């Protein structure tokens with residue numbers, strides 16, 4: 001990719017998928033490029049507007065049930081994210097966004113809704129036998145040990161979701177990682193999230209990249225190839241050390 | 251009191267005894283525990299006591315304590331008024347207020363936004379003041395639209411009651427639309443991110459400088475009262491001068507709402523506003539407190555993005571003092587600190603900023619990405635000690651604010667105030683947790699950054715990122731616009747803050 005053209009970071013439907021600081025991920029990516037002297041541009045895509053297919057990174061955040069359904073319908077109708085992924089664009093989808101990039105998810109209307117199918121996963125209120133109570137909402141701190149192929153340190157975050165998520169039979173890609181604390185996907189596999197190609201989904205919600213700069217840089221590497229070295233802001237390592245102590249992660 | 255049932259009379263006595271005991275043991279005013287026990291003795295006490303007197307309930311995500319206090323002042327021009335205090339704003343705190351004599355005096359009642367329907371169904375208020383709804387403590391599933399729907403439904407259950415409602419907040423306007431009477435006030439809305447989608451039909455709202463509307467027909471109602479300047483209201487077509495001692499335009503909006511509610515009781519606006527003048531702080535908000543040798547702080551509460559945006563406005567209209575940001579994430583704050591990424595901290599660029607609190611490192615990273623130079627200290631007192639001025643503005647969220655008030659009160663009494671150990675958050679928080687009506691039994695471990703708190707002198711402070719040459723900042727980020735896509739008490743915990 002040319003060093004002259006700005007990396008375009010699409011923030012998808014912040015009014016619908018921006019419940020809790022999700023826009024922070026766009027700022028983290030933009031800053032980490034700018035600190036390296038690489039131009040970047042955040043492209044907010046308002047709900048109702050067509051999703052541009054020419055961005056480099058697409059960010060989907062968390063949202064309440066009804067906005068989540070609207071967001072999925074909007075993206076399916078305009079097709080921009082799907083076209084961009086076929087072109088090799090990067091997607092980070094968190095919380096409700098993670099459910100939306102899968103194949104199907106439940107709405108507050110009790111119906112199943114179609115997702116974008118960018119990840120071969122499905123979300124339900126429960127995968128338990130019919131008649132058994134659905135599991136409680138997963139709310140709290142979460143720590144995920146990423147799969148070794150990703151070469152990432154533990155991911156720290158917060159989760160707040162009702163759905164449970166699993167890969168469909170024969171799904172491509174890998175789990176993002178093993179849950180060391182918290183619930184994550186909430187299945188017997190004990191994992192959270194999915195990575196397939198350049199699409200990443202996770203229940204670590206909101207500004208997940210703020211606490212996990214290595215994940216931010218991984219996404220940027222997918223766009224740029226090798227990145228110039230960055231003298232890491234000291235605040236971030238202090239935060240990671242504080243979280244590791246608080247969450248008892250050695 | 252003669253028309254009360256014996257059971258309710260007994261309940262009031264039990265409540266008073268418990269409150270007295272609570273006060274003697276130094277656990278605050280005792281409103282919560284007293285009210286809680288009284289409700290246990292007589293479940294109908296709330297309705298019985300309220301039936302004796304005219305009541306107004308005040309609810310909101312932000313500003314309900316201040317507005318209730320302003321309303322009590324305005325109603326006080328007519329005679330005695332009862333009101334809850336200390337932020338005890340659930341059923342127990344409301345009951346304690348109603349159990350105060352004189353029993354026919356009007357009641358100005360602050361009510362938690364989730365508790366409003368439950369309390370108001372019993373209290374049958376003459377009017378309900380509805381200020382705003384915004385994202386707050388999402389880890390408790392307090393979705394904004396759900397609260398608006400609860401309020402809307404309440405209107406149908408209170409025929410004859412008036413909703414004194416902020417027409418600038420679409421969620422509030424939709425909630426109040428179905429009530430039998432409305433008095434619309436334009437109190438403003440600094441934070442619009444929760445008012446982007448129509449609460450009625452979920453389409454995107456249209457907005458311009460004059461209001462908001464939806465294709466489905468829902469639109470901003472025309473207000474009878476509006477804030478038209480930094481010290482002026484338009485009051486039923488007439489310009490009224492309003493000079494408060496509480497700072498900021500947000501408090502003028504609160505005053506307009508309170509004056510509108512007081513009008514329903516026959517209070518003239520000029521009398522109402524005159525009575526509000528002289529109120530300079532509310533439950534510690536806006537108060538100047540001692541923070542240690544040679545240091546004082548003005549206390550500003552900001553417990554969610556909307557609150558922070560209000561405080562940004564206030565800071566922008568005040569002398570440019572150093573700012574101490576004191577940030578926790580205990581249960582009463584919401585465990586999830588993600589929301590600080592919704593706050594346009596870029597507006598602090600150019601200020602001297604110091605960060606403190608249990609989640610100071612989360613705040614520090616947020617400020618680093620906002621390119622706000624700052625340093626980090628375990629406590630607000632230590633942060634203030636390093637500040638370049640004797641008077642600082644402290645912006646704190648709920649438990650940080652509460653704990654700092656407790657410590658500064660001890661300091662003002664001349665007690666040796668170790669800033670951390672004796673009055674540290676854990677002790678107070680434990681007392682609160684045992685009383686908190688809504689504290690979830692979540693089994694969460696309380697965040698306890700021991701290196702920071704237990705040995706403050708060993709804490710390795712570091713300079714803000716401005717001291718480093720390593721960062722490049724090409725710009726491209728417009729701090730004054732927030733980021734794209736965004737527009738913007740030592741109580742005994744009978745309150746959900």
Ligand SMILES: [Zn+2]
Pocket residue numbers: 448449450451452453464465466467468
């Ligand atoms: Zn509508």
